[in-house]
Amino acid sequence: MTLRVLSIASEAVPLIKTGGLADVAGALPDAVAPHGVAMTTILPGYPAVTKALGKAKAIHQWDSLLGEPARLLAGKLGSHPLLVVDSPNLFSRDGGPYADLAGRDWGDNWRRFAAFGRAAADVAGGAVKGLVFDLAHAHDWQAAMAPAYMRFAPAGTAIPSVMTIHNMAFQGYYGADIFALLGLPSWAWAIDGVEYHGGVGFLKAGLESASAITTVSPTYAREIRDPAFGMGLEGLITTKGDRVHGIVNGIDPAVWNPETDQHLLQTYSWRSLARRAANKRALEREFHLEQGDGPLFVCVTRLTWQKGIDVLLEVIDHLVGLGGRLALLGAGDPALEAGLHAAAARHPGRVSLRIGYDEALSHRMQGGGDAILVPSRFEPCGLTQLYGLAYGCVPVVAHTGGLADTVVDANLAAINGQAATGVTFHGVTYPSFAAAITRTIALYGQCDVWTQMQRTGMKTDFSWKRSGQAYAALYRQLAGAE
């Protein structure tokens, strides 16, 4: 029996992306399709999304979705069905999905994403003629009110739901005053409802309401039981016990494959690694770095505390002192940007950066860099290390979350067993990160070992096959369709 699943997300490639969530939401329909799941995705109608839809058909309408009129448009996400909540007052704005052009969060995000959740819950509950679903799958706080609205709907919505945490750091927490405006029954204001520390917690409400919780790696699923990672929700996660699953994200080999990547000057495989040299030269030119055979480190990241960029700033001199060079692509915190500019000015030809978001350049960096740095303080799954593995750009990662689950540290046993794929370090501090850089540069000097690490990483299967199967199995179990 084909299972009909409604995937509720605030971004999905190729239509709108600010981070890994978009990669996952965009890839999921294809990933679960071979396992008997027909997935429909529902997105908010940001300008980029409604523009891509063109003259789409409105299949439903709301006179008032938390006070705003809205229509439901039907289109396609790749070859899969897409639904779009078109409410211009809520979603049709210049700027990003969550923030204005100056980077300030929209002041009415609570209303925008409560309305989105409400609309998705209505669709999941059968409000639209001809649309029937067996299960709803909500991603992150922006979609988290959907399971809550489903649970607190007057008649109750019979279908089960899954709530996936892509990043516990973003929870959608608002003041108690919004509760009266959410259109929920008064009994939803409860410790096992939407109430959270005296306010309204969107992610909390979703986690309390969903039939199952997933997060994007087994290690992160364990870590969020700890206050250092659970960010206040560790107690809730611990109580949910075995209803919390960790399923690692996959990568889409149609997009991330060095054998076919159109962004690369030279495509290559694990059999023809020598061809990477041309990409390295091109990258050096592109970043105005000195040409050389020494290790070229790359970093593609949001510039935030989570990503450990402040500690990266501290180790740059050490990296350069050992003969390394660094090319960084990122955007975010202005103070971190300023620190990076200062480092580049200190080390002309050795450290160079591009501030901004550039998908094509990120491919060229994976295809030409020797090693990719991912010093995250926490990392639910992480994608850049997976791309690095697939491209022979050896990941140097903090031992946390999905980074710990996907990179095999080059200790002696792993090197001898030809299992090593990268370098991991414990604790995002100057001494541990600097030691990891020293170790990486030493490994780079041992040509055979380095090539073996690249090959092992490139041959590892990080496609969606296994994860697609795991999601499908969970859906079936919850829908009682085993």
Ligand code: ADP
């Ligand atoms: P997060 O979602 O926390 O930002 P992930 O590693 O899960 O981190 O996903 C980040 C995604 O965004 C990857 O696909 C990465 O290549 C991409 N990315 C991040 N910053 C940039 C940038 N400045 N330019 C291009 N791509 C970027």
